[in-house]
Amino acid sequence: MSDTFRALVIEDQDGKQKATFKDLTVGDLPDNDVLVEVSYSTLNYKDGLAVSGKGIARRLPMVGGIDLAGTVLESASDEFKAGDKVLVNGFGLSELYWGGYSQKQRLKSDWLIKLPDAFTMREAMAIGTAGYTSMLCVMALERAGVTPDKGEVLVTGAAGGVGSVAISLLAKLGYTVIASSGRQETHDYLKKLGASEVISREETMGKGRPFDKERWAGAVDCVGSSILASVIAQINYGGAVAACGLAGGNDLPTSVLPFILRNVSLLGVDSVMAPKALREEAWSRLATDLDKSIFDDMTTLEPMSNLPALAEQILAGQVKGRVVIDVNA
Numbered sequence: 617m618s619d620t621f622r623a624l625v626i627e628d629q630d631g632k633q634k635a636t637f638k639d640l641t642v643g644d645l646p647d648n649d650v651l652v653e654v655s656y657s658t659l660n661y662k663d664g665l666a667v668s669g670k671g672i673a674r675r676l677p678m679v680g681g682i683d684l685a686g687t688v689l690e691s692a693s694d695e696f697k698a699g700d701k702v703l704v705n706g707f708g709l710s711e712l713y714w715g716g717y718s719q720k721q722r723l724k725s726d727w728l729i730k731l732p733d734a735f736t737m738r739e740a741m742a743i744g745t746a747g748y749t750s751m752l753c754v755m756a757l758e759r760a761g762v763t764p765d766k767g768e769v770l771v772t773g774a775a776g777g778v779g780s781v782a783i784s785l786l787a788k789l790g791y792t793v794i795a796s797s798g799r800q801e802t803h804d805y806l807k808k809l810g811a812s813e814v815i816s817r818e819e820t821m822g823k824g825r826p827f828d829k830e831r832w833a834g835a836v837d838c839v840g841s842s843i844l845a846s847v848i849a850q851i852n853y854g855g856a857v858a859a860c861g862l863a864g865g866n867d868l869p870t871s872v873l874p875f876i877l878r879n880v881s882l883l884g885v886d887s888v889m890a891p892k893a894l895r896e897e898a899w900s901r902l903a904t905d906l907d908k909s910i911f912d913d914m915t916t917l918e919p920m921s922n923l924p925a926l927a928e929q930i931l932a933g934q935v936k937g938r939v940v941i942d943v944n945a
């Protein structure tokens with residue numbers, strides 16, 4: 617029927633969360649002030665968790681997808697009008713609120729930002745939460761005084777979405793970027809993005825001590841756990857680590873020594889509830905600081921129907937770069 621549309625809905629089935637494709641109508645959507653015709657969403661690590669039923673959704677039924685880009689169809693907000701191109705990252709989509717794996721969605725105007733002129737909707741989703749988080753990490757390092765002249769900057773989980781965009785941004789800004797990746801086959805890709813050198817996860821661990829030889833002026837960490845602990849142990853005097861991820865685990869087996877003997881800063885980075893002004897700053901920096909020529913190498917376009925398989929791949933650390941989801945394919 618023409619007034620129905622497709623969405624990936626997470627529901628409780630026998631005590632477990634399960635995602636299935638359903639046909640919805642506008643009447644099924646939440647009662648928010650802006651109705652958007654969605655063109656693209658993306659696949660982030662958190663989407664992998666949600667689609668494979670790993671408990672990200674805190675209310676059921678839930679429509680997955682933490683990102684979306686689309687066109688406003690109806691708006692009860694003065695800030696947006698029909699025809700505006702908009703995007704949303706985070707704000708609890710796919711956890712508390714229905715998200716982007718739907719051909720239409722009703723959203724709160726507070727969550728929307730206007731699509732920057734520099735990007736098409738597909739390009740904005742090639743960036744997505746992962747890329748916008750990379751920008752937040754770079755901005756955090758800048759605020760902490762980690763400038764290109766201070767020395768080499770490490771990116772862990774380098775071949776994933778956050779890592780790929782972080783490498784490209786840092787390289788364009790003049791940093792010498794070292795990529796840490798567990799996948800040998802990604803080395804050429806990472807160098808093309810701007811990494812000067814690629815090191816293995818084992819090499820990143822160094823001696824695995826809580827206080828190790830100084831090596832990095834700063835770092836963007838997507839991995840957490842023992843890798844993050846090792847990175848903190850190798851940060852130069854006065855340097856900083858922007859920590860945004862937990863792909864390797866959410867523990868942090870470290871000591872206070874790097875903080876109290878080397879003045880190292882651990883900078884927490886959250887994209888989900890970041891205030892709108894910071895988001896807008898990050899997107900305007902992406903418009904100037906991201907080399908758009910990376911999109912071809914970094915991005916794959918997939919139909920929404922492939923999401924269940926893609927979710928398993930990203931959780932297994934098998935996805936390279938960014939995946940854009942065409943919700944109309």
Ligand code: NDP
Nearest residue numbers: 661773774775776777778797798861862863864886887933
């Ligand atoms: P991806 O899966 O695309 O990238 C994660 C990368 O981490 C993988 O590609 C892999 O890189 C590496 N990795 C995977 N498993 C392990 C492991 N067991 N041990 C060590 N390294 C591993 O995810 P995203 O880039 O989308 O997200 C990265 C992390 O950042 C996730 O934990 C995600 O939840 C978090 N995140 C946090 C945000 C925030 O607001 N704080 C926002 C966005 C993401 P390689 O093969 O190169 O080693």
